Amino acid sequence: SYGADGRSSGRIYADYSIFKGKAALSASPVLPTFSKTGSGYTKVDRRGTIMLTFRPAIGERKYDSEKKQLFALSVTEIGSFISLGPGDSCEFFHDPSMQSRDAGQVRKSLSVKPHTDGYFISLSVTNNILKTNERVTVPVTTAEFAVMRAAFSYALPHIMGWAHSTNPPTENVG
Amino acid sequence: SYGADGRSSGRIYADYSIFKGKAALSASPVLPTFSKTGSGYTKVDRRGTIMLTFRPAIGERKYDSEKKQLFALSVTEIGSFISLGPGDSCEFFHDPSMQSRDAGQVRKSLSVKPHTDGYFISLSVTNNILKTNERVTVPVTTAEFAVMRAAFSYALPHIMGWAHSTNPPTENVG
Amino acid sequence: SYGADGRSSGRIYADYSIFKGKAALSASPVLPTFSKTGSGYTKVDRRGTIMLTFRPAIGERKYDSEKKQLFALSVTEIGSFISLGPGDSCEFFHDPSMQSRDAGQVRKSLSVKPHTDGYFISLSVTNNILKTNERVTVPVTTAEFAVMRAAFSYALPHIMGWAHSTNPPTENVG
Amino acid sequence: SYGADGRSSGRIYADYSIFKGKAALSASPVLPTFSKTGSGYTKVDRRGTIMLTFRPAIGERKYDSEKKQLFALSVTEIGSFISLGPGDSCEFFHDPSMQSRDAGQVRKSLSVKPHTDGYFISLSVTNNILKTNERVTVPVTTAEFAVMRAAFSYALPHIMGWAHSTNPPTENVG
Numbered sequence: 001s002y003g004a005d006g007r008s009s010g011r012i013y014a015d016y017s018i019f020k021g022k023a024a025l026s027a028s029p030v031l032p033t034f035s036k037t038g039s040g041y042t043k044v045d046r047r048g049t050i051m052l053t054f055r056p057a058i059g060e061r062k063y064d065s066e067k068k069q070l071f072a073l074s075v076t077e078i079g080s081f082i083s084l085g086p087g088d089s090c091e092f093f094h095d096p097s098m099q100s101r102d103a104g105q106v107r108k109s110l111s112v113k114p115h116t117d118g119y120f121i122s123l124s125v126t127n128n129i130l131k132t133n134e135r136v137t138v139p140v141t142t143a144e145f146a147v148m149r150a151a152f153s154y155a156l157p158h159i160m161g162w163a164h165s166t167n168p169p170t171e172n173v174g
Numbered sequence: 175s176y177g178a179d180g181r182s183s184g185r186i187y188a189d190y191s192i193f194k195g196k197a198a199l200s201a202s203p204v205l206p207t208f209s210k211t212g213s214g215y216t217k218v219d220r221r222g223t224i225m226l227t228f229r230p231a232i233g234e235r236k237y238d239s240e241k242k243q244l245f246a247l248s249v250t251e252i253g254s255f256i257s258l259g260p261g262d263s264c265e266f267f268h269d270p271s272m273q274s275r276d277a278g279q280v281r282k283s284l285s286v287k288p289h290t291d292g293y294f295i296s297l298s299v300t301n302n303i304l305k306t307n308e309r310v311t312v313p314v315t316t317a318e319f320a321v322m323r324a325a326f327s328y329a330l331p332h333i334m335g336w337a338h339s340t341n342p343p344t345e346n347v348g
Numbered sequence: 349s350y351g352a353d354g355r356s357s358g359r360i361y362a363d364y365s366i367f368k369g370k371a372a373l374s375a376s377p378v379l380p381t382f383s384k385t386g387s388g389y390t391k392v393d394r395r396g397t398i399m400l401t402f403r404p405a406i407g408e409r410k411y412d413s414e415k416k417q418l419f420a421l422s423v424t425e426i427g428s429f430i431s432l433g434p435g436d437s438c439e440f441f442h443d444p445s446m447q448s449r450d451a452g453q454v455r456k457s458l459s460v461k462p463h464t465d466g467y468f469i470s471l472s473v474t475n476n477i478l479k480t481n482e483r484v485t486v487p488v489t490t491a492e493f494a495v496m497r498a499a500f501s502y503a504l505p506h507i508m509g510w511a512h513s514t515n516p517p518t519e520n521v522g
Numbered sequence: 523s524y525g526a527d528g529r530s531s532g533r534i535y536a537d538y539s540i541f542k543g544k545a546a547l548s549a550s551p552v553l554p555t556f557s558k559t560g561s562g563y564t565k566v567d568r569r570g571t572i573m574l575t576f577r578p579a580i581g582e583r584k585y586d587s588e589k590k591q592l593f594a595l596s597v598t599e600i601g602s603f604i605s606l607g608p609g610d611s612c613e614f615f616h617d618p619s620m621q622s623r624d625a626g627q628v629r630k631s632l633s634v635k636p637h638t639d640g641y642f643i644s645l646s647v648t649n650n651i652l653k654t655n656e657r658v659t660v661p662v663t664t665a666e667f668a669v670m671r672a673a674f675s676y677a678l679p680h681i682m683g684w685a686h687s688t689n690p691p692t693e694n695v696g
Binding site: 249251255256264338 | 360363379
């Protein structure tokens with residue numbers, strides 16, 4: 001599988017990061033991958049995601065990348081996120097080992113809950129193998145959430161592959 | 175008629191599919207076609223659509239493509255769809271044989287009706303020739319509907335040809 | 349003045365047309381024009397518009413292009429149009445001969461007024477020279493207005509030149 | 523640092539300007555800059571902004587560019603701006619000499635406050651070195667604010683670099 005244009009995708013990296021007292025939260029789009037079908041057209045192979053990265057604070061504006069925790073929002077989870085009204089909340093559950101031997105051993109849950117000015121975004125990771133249970137929460141202001149909503153809405157058709165199917169890549173014959 | 179850039183369009187295929195107990199619903203954009211006018215400019219020949227495909231379930235996460243039913247949402251129907259407020263409903267009627275000998279023999283109706291968390295999307299097909307009457311309903315959650323609304327809104331100016339007329343295709347002189 | 353890419357713009361034409369009993373209303377984006385400054389960069393010369401065309405009916409689904417009336421919505425008028433809430437109305441006045449000898453002789457007014465399902469869009473043209481006073485009204489459904497709102501919102505940054513300034517045209521060196 | 527495509531960016535200039543009795547307000551997007559990482563991919567170096575320029579009136583539709591005051595809205599401030607509801611207000615504070623010897627000497631504050639039809643946008647600049655205190659206010663109508671909201675929302679993913687990371691620039695091999 002490869003990028004829609006036959007080249008490796010995502011070579012430009014841009015995230016949106018929020019640095020708070022206890023942790024930092026970064027979001028960045030991950031594009032879909034594509035594959036050629038027998039009939040000769042190109043099809044989405046694996047849909048993209050919005051990758052959320054949480055890093056705990058280890059000093060003033062210093063965050064520990066070694067202890068980062070990831071959560072990849074699916075297309076439908078992004079739909080839930082961007083349609084949150086004031087006061088609404090949502091929660092998503094992921095099993096990173098789904099369909100493998102370790103299925104059910106690690107459980108990640110991401111929750112978005114309203115507070116006075118914005119939302120708390122929390123990630124819980126329960127690992128039955130390592131017997132660990134971690135939880136990190138980042139308070140997101142209304143303005144920061146508005147940026148996330150706008151950016152996630154923009155990214156959604158790209159992540160779904162609709163931006164690729166409605167704007168076929170230019171073929172240049174030099 | 176041909177694509178806006180003089181090449182066959184839609185070579186990258188991306189849909190949004192919802193798999194439910196009784197049926198699956200897939201949506202994908204169909205781009206407009208263009209033709210050259212005598213005056214030398216390019217004009218929309220046939221507007222695009224959002225193609226909805228319903229496939230009945232024939233087992234766990236297995237769906238019958240042979241029994242699929244199609245419904246192509248027009249530009250104005252998409253306008254109706256994306257402006258649905260909470261609790262609103264809408265219904266569209268199509269005659270696939272319109273302006274042919276069999277006009278009036280087949281009648282398709284698509285309805286979108288609210289439920290507690292989202293909408294029911296139903297397609298009814300009444301075929302007077304085959305004496306059949308089929309109906310398939312897919313429950314769509316609020317999050318899934320938000321994805322459809324965002325994706326359909328994104329696709330709308332592409333389907334209308336406005337994305338093409340505001341972003342003329344690059345001419346490459348090699 | 350020329351297109352942002354140094355070529356004549358708008359060579360692909362796409363409109364959105366509504367055909368009603370007494371008249372047809374078409375809308376299509378008109379891109380801005382650009383000019384080179386002494387400092388070597390390219391600047392918007394004249395902002396674009398959304399061109400509205402009204403044609404009176406002269407038979408069943410036949411409309412008289414010879415009697416068409418035009419009204420070019422400016423950027424700020426488009427802002428007013430797309431932010432209309434349910435029940436809101438707006439009215440714009442244009443003098444097509446502004447700053448010429450005939451200033452004040454022709455007065456065009458476009459009004460958008462709510463009705464049960466959508467809006468009435470009316471154009472009045474009072475011509476003191478020809479002693480004429482024409483008025484044409486097209487009823488627009490909520491779904492059709494949603495298409496116009498989505499399409500006008502999409503077109504707005506293109507009409508303002510922001511789509512060009514944030515996405516510089518590719519230079520191809522073959 | 524350089525543009526995402528390795529060329530100097532922003533060569534096409536487009537603003538949105540509002541000319542009022544006491545001052546003019548112009549807004550235009552400033553794209554992010556990018557740099558190559560050791561790992562070979564391109565990363566946002568400095569996020570873009572929306573640059574607001576205020577120029578005091580010095581005659582009928584004449585504005586003094588020599589006395590212009592600038593305020594660069596950050597990504598999160600844009601988020602705050604575009605999510606303002608009717609009757610909401612917001613205020614941002616900038617120190618243009620932050621992290622330099624003169625930190626704290628100049629203080630800029632931009633406020634957006636509702637009025638009957640739209641918002642007042644005011645910029646205050648207090649300069650302790652020059653012992654000056656300037657304030658300029660531009661009344662913005664609901665329609666003009668709608669244009670700013672739409673244009674700022676459009677520009678946001680470009681300013682964040684997400685438009686670049688989801689649409690990699692075309693490489694042309696001639």
